[in-house]
Amino acid sequence: MDLLLKDFKPVSELRVPENRIEKPKYPVYDAHSHWGHLLLGNNYPALYNTMEVVESLKEVGVKRIVNLDGFADGELDKVLAKTEEAGDFIRHFGSVDVTRIYERDFETMVYRTLRDSKAKGIAGLKFWKVIGLVYQNPDGTYIRPDDPRLSCIWQCAAEMNLPVLFHIADPIAFFKPIDRFNERIEELGEHPDWAFNDPSLYSFDELMQMQHNMVKNNPKTTFILAHVASCAEDLRAVAKWLDELPNMYVDIAARIGELGRQPYTAKWFLETYADRIMFGTDMAPGYDLESYRIPYRFLETMDEYFSYDTSGTGMQGRWQIYGVGLSDEALRKIYYENADRLIG
Numbered sequence: 001m002d003l004l005l006k007d008f009k010p011v012s013e014l015r016v017p018e019n020r021i022e023k024p025k026y027p028v029y030d031a032h033s034h035w036g037h038l039l040l041g042n043n044y045p046a047l048y049n050t051m052e053v054v055e056s057l058k059e060v061g062v063k064r065i066v067n068l069d070g071f072a073d074g075e076l077d078k079v080l081a082k083t084e085e086a087g088d089f090i091r092h093f094g095s096v097d098v099t100r101i102y103e104r105d106f107e108t109m110v111y112r113t114l115r116d117s118k119a120k121g122i123a124g125l126k127f128w129k130v131i132g133l134v135y136q137n138p139d140g141t142y143i144r145p146d147d148p149r150l151s152c153i154w155q156c157a158a159e160m161n162l163p164v165l166f167h168i169a170d171p172i173a174f175f176k177p178i179d180r181f182n183e184r185i186e187e188l189g190e191h192p193d194w195a196f197n198d199p200s201l202y203s204f205d206e207l208m209q210m211q212h213n214m215v216k217n218n219p220k221t222t223f224i225l226a227h228v229a230s231c232a233e234d235l236r237a238v239a240k241w242l243d244e245l246p247n248m249y250v251d252i253a254a255r256i257g258e259l260g261r262q263p264y265t266a267k268w269f270l271e272t273y274a275d276r277i278m279f280g281t282d283m284a285p286g287y288d289l290e291s292y293r294i295p296y297r298f299l300e301t302m303d304e305y306f307s308y309d310t311s312g313t314g315m316q317g318r319w320q321i322y323g324v325g326l327s328d329e330a331l332r333k334i335y336y337e338n339a340d341r342l343i344g
């Protein structure tokens, strides 16, 4: 029988306990979501009703959420106006325009922008992989996340007591050739622009080194490294960095698929470093709320071999996950205590 991979949808015949978690054991602070133009496009204000989304989030036990798409200036005003009715249920992270790094008054611009944004109420800053993988210097090299010209941002964030969330890379498979050995080949087939295997780009390991340098060289700045420091495939490496860098934190947004396929290591990691790990989803309004119940099931139960996404087959790769049944103490820290302390 010839069968195309895309048509292969095996159904597990395991008869094992299935515990659906309607509501989490403790209130949840989602430290990673997107309410602005980054995922939804410029027309986002027309795409959702803020209070409807807030009500549905409360139904799945969310008590507060971080919108990472605050940006600055007019963009910040726009998202603040759109979400105003939600009050402090939504906390916003701002940013600065890093493409202006060549301008002589870059540092002044950084301080002015962050002062303005802080006055408007931002609770942190967000940066992402366009630094390292997209923005170029005039000589064609890519701007490095550990570029000393950026340190004025990290310095200013420390002075203003704003944590910095940085999403620096992507799954290791996105940096590998797209061939029959690539464990995320179907996902890359759907999103060819997610591949970073061009030899002119920094490699995954180089980006991890830059991430480490950035956190180490700015010890007064609190860094939340998104998606388990973009290195959920290697939790021992992340643990080593956490041991070494007291100003480093991570979120688990969109990495339940990675954590849940290595349950022994993930349980050890989540319990040992519970003080440094924050819950996050990467959700945007319009998202299926099952995307909350699946991480709850992963964190709270010992269920075996279940899907980590709402498609049932695995959008990231063809595997299933296992619950880690965390202790109450670890759950409280990861669900909300760390975010309460760091983001407020």
Ligand SMILES: [Zn+2]
Residues within 6 Å of the ligand: 032, 033, 034, 167, 282
């Ligand atoms: Zn995100």
